Amino acid sequence: MNAPQQGFKERADAELKNAVLKIAIDRTTGNAERKRAVAVAAFPEFQAARARGRAIKDHVIAHLDHYLEMFERNATAAGATVHWASDDAEARAIITRICLEADAKLVTRAKSMLGEEIGLPHALADAGIERVETDLAEHIIQLAGERPSHIVWPAMHRTREQVAILFKEAHHPPPAADDPATMVQSARRELRARFLGADIGISGANFLVADTGATCTVTNEGNAELTTTPPRIHIVTAGIEKLVPSTAHAFALLRLLVRSATGGEMTQYTTLHCGPKRPGDADGPEEMHIVLVDNGRTRMLADEFRPMLRCIRCGACMNHCVVYRQIGGHAYGGTYPGPMGAVLTPVLDGLAQSRDLPHACTMNGRCAEVCPVEIPLPTLLRAWRTRSWRERLEPRSVRAALGLWAMAARRPGLYRLGSRIGVRALRLFGRRGWIASLPLAGGWTAYRDLPRPLGRTFMEQYRAEQARKEGRR
């Protein structure tokens, strides 16, 4: 699904030249990084809570069938209909069928990354159903005809001025000014009628609570409740890894999720949706459908990517990623960007399509340090690299170069000779300690400089130093 057309390298190159994008990314991720640090510092129990959060997710993953069946039982008892989908195509078919059978003309949607993952926006369009995104950021990118560039702030690549242009064209009346407050008011006015006129509301779920059958959404805008209450039908799409044993377990994870995502302590609206409207209820939908989606998750359960199922989609790994902060989310080409996306996209789109992603990582380990459920992201990225090598997906030049290196590495004399020639040759390209361009390495030097080597290899210097010490003794 959503396999990128252009290669990662081309997209990343284009984004690196985009100065406006760089400013937009820096504003949001910089803010998120600072606020998270403050929130974590204010919560001395954070590390203990993190270990607990990880243990909760591991417990669920180890007993996933048990909890799925428990959830299904309780959600059904509450009056919801539970559907199962092995992959994105099955999920799309289930949702379109519900929409068509209900003769739905207008569908409102509250932001859900799983909806993006299964290609729901396109499926609804193909079925001739009008879709209105209600999360402010999703509203912006729907108007722009784009995909999310971040899992928490999907429109973070757009500046205020760019948003104003979109709103002026789409809103009636257009916003009077282009400051954020005026534009938010304009979206509130514009979307109000759509909320109340929708036939179906679709939401995602941050947690599926097994012992009650409730689905839990967290938002700051209040759009999820306005999406799920007025229409006749509420559909939830959720990955099967979203289960938690009980509401209390969901709260334990929520403490980690909010602090890691926005640096807040609690989302403004934390809602448990349990079944459709009860007899006599003042409002609410008559039907509730829950679509449980596998789409590669049971495959991860069986291989080395199993820890990735712990992910609670907080976005901290991308906010702290040097690569993400240079190129933004779109360059990754999949539904999920950043370090977590580089692990997940090969699962979803296939490694052959996305082998560049696990390579676009500096292995500095920041992502794993901030991940609230201790996912060893660099280790998982390395696992993809290994697989890519084993499955012979590396381009011929890389294989050849590494082959040559391996041959020399096994012959110390040859290796030392090679590196002696290398460091001396490299000095020819640099002035004042930095190399700004290098033949065959333009891809490296276009956006960074290479330090000019000292003119001698480590082994040469080491020997000289040893000889000097010997002489002194």
Add this chain to the structure above:
Amino acid sequence: MTARDRILAAIRAARPAPLPPAEAIAAEAAALLDAPESVRPRPVEAVLAAEFVRKASALGTSFDHLPDRAAIPLAVNRYLDTHGLPPALALQPAPALAALDWTGIDTHDAVAPDQTAALGLALWGIAETGSLVIHSGADAPILLSFLPLHHIVVLEERSLLPHLEDYAARMAGQPQPRNAILITGPSGTTDIEGSYVRGAHGPGFLHVLMIGG
């Protein structure tokens, strides 16, 4: 084979040992909630109400402290007046509110799409996060808490709970409402350049009338 069978079979195939008995799984899950004080924030204030006010105010919630429910209409009038709003109010259709003397305020129990102000009851308050808990029901429309620009909520001080787990414990084994919502401050967004704007889709103002001690 249905998708359900395929998914459950794949999960079972990935597990080296057979699934332990349900009681053993439940015991393990319960142990993951042990010693909650070691994994949650500690309150700063000794008094629950003070901690609740501290947390909720930090998020932009405003407060009025009242001796009893009879004081509610006057306090609402004061609030509407201070904000230059017309004396009109969508009232949650709950007997406790309908029983009050609303002379001078035009009350109605339907919430308009562009409602300026609405008044509802919170079932609990959670001090740890400054959250108000509301449940859907026959006399509790959910839209009442989302359509208005000004959301005024009555909270009894004696229904304050210290932590999120205390609310979960209250609800464990109870019949669940369609919607249980923890409202924590007014609606807001940081979706445009990360600048914080209040009143995104839900209320831009959240005002709590705290009753009694």
